[in-house]
Amino acid sequence: MILEKSRRSDANVFPVENKGKGKIAKAKKRQVKGVIWKTVLQQKWLSMGIVFAVAGAVVTALIPPLILAKIVDTVTAGKAVTFWVIFLYFAMLALTGFMESAREGLLTVFGQKITHALRSSLMEKFICLTSDKLTGLEPGTLASRFVGDVDTVENLFTSGIISMFADACKIISILVVIWFENKGLAVVLLVILPFLFWFTRHVQKNMLAAQIENRKAVGRASGHVPETLHNIRTIHCLGREKYMEERYDTYIGESYQAMERTNFYDAVYSPVILILNAVVVAAVMLLSASGNKMVLTFFGMSAGTAVAVINYISQIFSPVESLGMEIQTIQSAVAGIHRINEFFGLEEKENGAQENGDTEKTWNNPATKIEENRNEKISRKEAMADMEERHRLGASGSNSFPFVEFRNVTFGYDEHVVLEHLNFKVMDTDQVTLLGRTGAGKSTILKLLLGLYEPDQGQVLLHGIPATAVRAGERRKLFGYVEQTFHMVPGTVRDQITLYDDRISERQVKAVAELTGLKEAIESLENGYDTYCTPEIFSQGQWQLLSIARAAVAEPKLLLLDEITANLDAETEKAVLAALKRVAKDRTVISISHRTSAELGRTIQI
Template structure:
């Protein structure tokens, strides 16, 4: 696994390589130097400014108790410092929110780059709900790590230390009391931290399972209704929600206990200090004695020092949640990627090699072997039909040829080049793949055909539509090729023709067909076959079919594993 790096291409756009979360964050910090510096200045400024109002207030109280008139300038200064404290806090929060958005953008971009580089096997192993929760929930927790977590905690710690320093010069006895109390608070906070981390991880897992259960139910809704499994699916969802609820209950319990403990300690410390400062003992007064103004300032500081300590509870919860999210994102980053090989090093020297060649290929799913020592050659311009029972390996051959899987043994060549070594960007010029059913993408009719490939011209789109017999149908629409696609726009046969147009528009050398007429009636099937005949002219074609025909070219029968 390579660490992500930030490089700029000729357009100045940053290219990010996926890596661990901390590296993505560090690279974002380096790219946002001024924003990072602004956050640091805002944090320090907010801490320093917050120390001044209690000192000014203490000075005002001492002046009043001495029977003197308080200068208007000091009163104005006091309220001005209060306003400045609010302003610096607002600036800090705004900058933190902006920085969190930058982190979110960089992290999600890195996750997507990682996703498209994964092997098909690793993609298939990912539960949809877990995958979505990484892109959404886990990334959000990382954003919260900065906006409401680690930086806020750093500011609160700085605030606590600075208040202790000020109190030391105002009332050394109180400082000693607070220094004895802080280790107890640390141990208590640490215990809360451990318990909340465990609960947060359990909650993340439960939420992921619940998120995956919803699309699973929708995908299999007909089967669920036919088998009357509604109650079973409901119970499973309730189980996942219940697990999440129990984990959140534990988190909320520790959070609810933490705040009252801090508030009670706040009140106890104030009471103790006030009682000791009122005693007549000279030794006690040497440590706790103070003027009325100093007492007001000290009480203000005590409230200020316990407020950030109380906030640490929420910040700990945020940080623990983020750590759980970071752990899950890093697991995703560590998944195996597609191997990029050197084409020139692996290209076959034989210039007369077949257009497609399977050379001693063995492949299976887990322990179930589908192909063993398979050899197949397809010459350029030849039409080959794969035939055999279900499970014989017809679709597996297609997936291997598309490079979705790598053989466990042997190699697959296309024009003498190993399929596994081909660049993704060049595959569409070589492959045209038509599945049993059409998969709509958001966008217009043109987008369905081009798949947002800007290198495909309008002329190519029109030629593909004409070859498949859809040109008149599309042009009769209100907005022609710019018509927004909806499921009811075309019939089932027309969607299949559109699928063929999508495969043929980039003028590929190889056309692969996976039972494209399996779900069509006889009349529509003939229409699709006629379009396919026009598109297949002067191209190599490999197709899957259960029905034999004289027009299917060479038939390769697969026996598969019994």
């Protein structure tokens, strides 16, 4: 009856017919724009504050020159300027500075919110990736998605698109005000501004190219020193000291040349802008003083208006310069967004997609998912209960259903086939050792059992249920995995054993420490189980015992051992094997070993 029920459960929840890697779940429809939009909605008050600050900064910057023009015209007319007009002028200057500071501050906070949301989404995606994709990603490339590319997206808001919009609005608003005050000057600025923008972009591009060349040259020079030290004996033997010195001088020379180009463009740009500013002001002043009525129609203005115009001209050059850098920032951010979206598009493992159902609901319509997730959880609970029942019957000897079964399994990495039509069974409480040449696929078998990979053909079953169908939260109770070397996590000795799993009690931690023979060593430490772990607090053998303790603390039914004594000497190996026999009692064990002394139970030739 139990087996019948379980077969129905298997058929409904876990497909019996294996479709190979095509069974991998499709990537979620997650993109950078979705993360940004979600952040905008969550931070609506912050978003509205940014809109208000940007608009306020543009508007308030226009008012002080107009007030100053009024003051100058009043003075030149021989009239007294009231205190409140002067107070209003300085108040508007202060308000303009405040709005600019508020804009910068709010944009910085918003950029940090975007950064946090993007990195959280990237981590959610990362833990859902298939093992094939993870092993295919270079660590440096992966780190650049989390750091460099996310930073470029942050810059898109802090010094990119919003700043560009604000600067564009500032330029347009100044041109509009100047048009009403002095139409001739507005025409002159409309003619000059495209040239000024082109010149700014030309200088910025050349400066950027020179800075990149300088970084490359500095990198080569920095790498040359350790390279020379590493090969110093060979250099001395072959008499290549002069050659290495010349190479270093070449790198340094390239760096100096690049820096000189950067300094040249930096030195040229500011004077050109200042000269252009002065020429425009001088030209407008001369034309406004002309006696020609037609010229005065376009350029005529009062003394106060002239002061305001000079102020506006100085304001309009600064945002033009900023626009060039903002365009460069946006281009870099677009490239970063494209790379992040490519990462979001990578295929996910099926369990990862199922276990992150709540995240999926965030990106899709939740109403269509709730009922499916509820039914799936009920079905999975029944299936896992069946697995527990099968194990109980198997352990009592009343059931012949295998704990582990490889059924006609074929698997390979890319085009290289490692396992072909592999068949074997391991019953409850059996202890077996996998034997075979290097590269025969022994470690791959353990990875398939761990559900890290999906077979190309056939099935990998745990009590009749596909290994890839076991949820991550249930795996630690089902199997423990011990590798050749111990992988430390940041934290205490207790954290090394529990891996921050709150379900593991203090009693279990101390029991497994005693079982593996680590109790005295741990309690002799300054803070016992609360001692912060560093590489020197344990010997190599003790670290491996700690690895066994980590695997066994959740009291799993299956132990998977991958060459756990390969790096140990004979005496240490004996201590580890003695602890392993205590831990392996009444458990199913599958081990890999090239040492006959470490073989457990019967052997299976791969």
